[in-house]
Amino acid sequence: MLxxxxxxxxxxxxxxGISERQDISLSYLEQLFSRLRRHELVESVRGPGGGYYLAKTLGNISVADIIRAVDEPIDSTHCGGKENCHDEHRCLTHDLWMGLNAHIYDYLDNVTLATLVAKQDECKEKVMQDRRTPKMTLAA
Structure with a gap:
């Protein structure tokens, strides 16, 4: 998505193009983008010159939205949140790990594609500045 x-x-x-640039299997991307399309995060254009584009603005798509759409949950629990961690009972640390899950999703809900694009732009700017900085040479 980035x-x-x-x-x-x-x-x-x-x-x-995404497959080649990111070294991700094309068939896997097709599965992911099918899910993203169903969740209305991307739209597709068929035919020559076709492909995908974002269905919402960068600021309206969070990383958590993407994770939920592709059905790849982040889960710190051993039981997958089903509370059957230890012989069909909750383990002693179940609430701890569920709390961590909640914090992770709270954080990812606040990281948007706009945030990530801005960080990429910032990194590019730093690289450009580094390239323009003249190297000092020592006089003999």
Missing amino acids: DLALRGGKNPVTLA
């Missing part, structure tokens, strides 16, 4: 956010705009982005 690749799409960075390259998106007026032209759709192909999954083949």
Whole structure:
């Protein structure tokens, strides 16, 4: 999604392009983007020149939205949150790990694609500044 956010705009982005740039299997991306489309996070354009683009603005798509859409939950518990950790009973630390899960999702709900794109832009700016900084040479 970050690749799409960075390259998106007026032209759709192909999954083949994302696959190549990010070294992710095309068939896996097809599965993920099918789920993202069902959750209305992306839209697709068919045919020549087709591909995907974001269905919402960068600031309206959180990392947690993406994780929920692709059904890849973040879970710190041993039982998957089902409370059958230890012989069909909750383990002693179940609430601790469930609390951690809640904090992780709270954090990821507040990290949007806009945040991540801004960080990428900031990193590019630093790289550009580093390249422009003249190197000092020692006089003999």
